[in-house]
Amino acid sequence: MTRLVFVDMDDTFLSPDKSVSAENMAILDEALRRGVQFVPCTGRNVTGVPRELSEHPSVRYAVCCNGALVCDVRTHEVLREVDIDKGLVRSLYADVRDLPITFDLFADGIVYTASDRWPLLDRLCLTPEGLAPIKRVRTCFDGTVDEMIGAVGDICRINVFYLDEKDARSVWAAVDARPELIRSSSLPCNVEITCAEAHKGSGLRWLCDHLGVDLSDVVAFGDSSNDLTMLEVAGDGVAMANASDECKAVADHVCGSCAESGVARYLRSLWA
Numbered sequence: 001m002t003r004l005v006f007v008d009m010d011d012t013f014l015s016p017d018k019s020v021s022a023e024n025m026a027i028l029d030e031a032l033r034r035g036v037q038f039v040p041c042t043g044r045n046v047t048g049v050p051r052e053l054s055e056h057p058s059v060r061y062a063v064c065c066n067g068a069l070v071c072d073v074r075t076h077e078v079l080r081e082v083d084i085d086k087g088l089v090r091s092l093y094a095d096v097r098d099l100p101i102t103f104d105l106f107a108d109g110i111v112y113t114a115s116d117r118w119p120l121l122d123r124l125c126l127t128p129e130g131l132a133p134i135k136r137v138r139t140c141f142d143g144t145v146d147e148m149i150g151a152v153g154d155i156c157r158i159n160v161f162y163l164d165e166k167d168a169r170s171v172w173a174a175v176d177a178r179p180e181l182i183r184s185s186s187l188p189c190n191v192e193i194t195c196a197e198a199h200k201g202s203g204l205r206w207l208c209d210h211l212g213v214d215l216s217d218v219v220a221f222g223d224s225s226n227d228l229t230m231l232e233v234a235g236d237g238v239a240m241a242n243a244s245d246e247c248k249a250v251a252d253h254v255c256g257s258c259a260e261s262g263v264a265r266y267l268r269s270l271w272a
Helices: 009-013 022-034 086-096 118-123 128-136 145-151 165-176 200-211 225-233 245-250 262-270
Strands: 004-007 037-040 061-064 069-072 077-081 104-107 110-114 138-141 155-161 181-184 190-195 218-222 236-239
Touching: 004 009, 004 200, 004 262, 009 218, 022 037, 022 262, 061 200, 069 200, 077 200, 086 145, 086 155, 086 165, 110 118, 110 145, 118 128, 128 138, 138 145, 165 181, 165 190, 181 225, 200 218, 200 225, 218 225, 218 262, 225 236, 225 245, 236 245
Parallel strands: 004 037, 004 218, 037 061, 110 138, 218 236
Antiparallel strands: 061 069, 069 077, 104 110, 104 155, 155 190, 181 190
């Protein structure tokens, strides 16, 4: 029996243009009638969860920042937070500071990008439609990354945008040299960094324990490397047709693409 549905946002529940399709909205209504809760499980901050989900009565909780945060979207309470020690953040930045990259900090419920790194966003290999939501959810910090690290509160996630694979490999090596950290990706030009204990699978497991829901009663949908642990932990891990090969390899099933409202069609078939 399905009790919880965990859904990644970009390229999973959201259409390629970042909208929520009519079919996916309808499946939220069907979930509500069945007493099933939808849980956005995303690399985004909670403020980046589309209003169509955060305000829908089938949605009460969200797993954000790749599992570093579990939030109650109705009360805005943070139920679980796994932060990165600031000394570790400074150490990591010291190793990569000379690269042409951003070093975005998720802190205080905000995504900060230092003003001296902000122009790099316009050089990313993204379409204007893909770049617009990235800029929209970011706050430009008036200062350097060093100043930003000192000024913000607890940091639960770091995002790095890079311009080429050589720089990406340098960032990966710096992260991998620190066993306290893990990395994943949701775009061809980014690295997402959290504490080793903070990933979507751990966030999913924590919320299920908190609510007393057995993992066998959970369906999860995803498309990229930051979804792997979620698909592995859920009783039914479902990869989108547009998912990476590594996602499809760990998934129990594959559904239609995000452009085809694959989440809604899979659940409609499951609940028939």
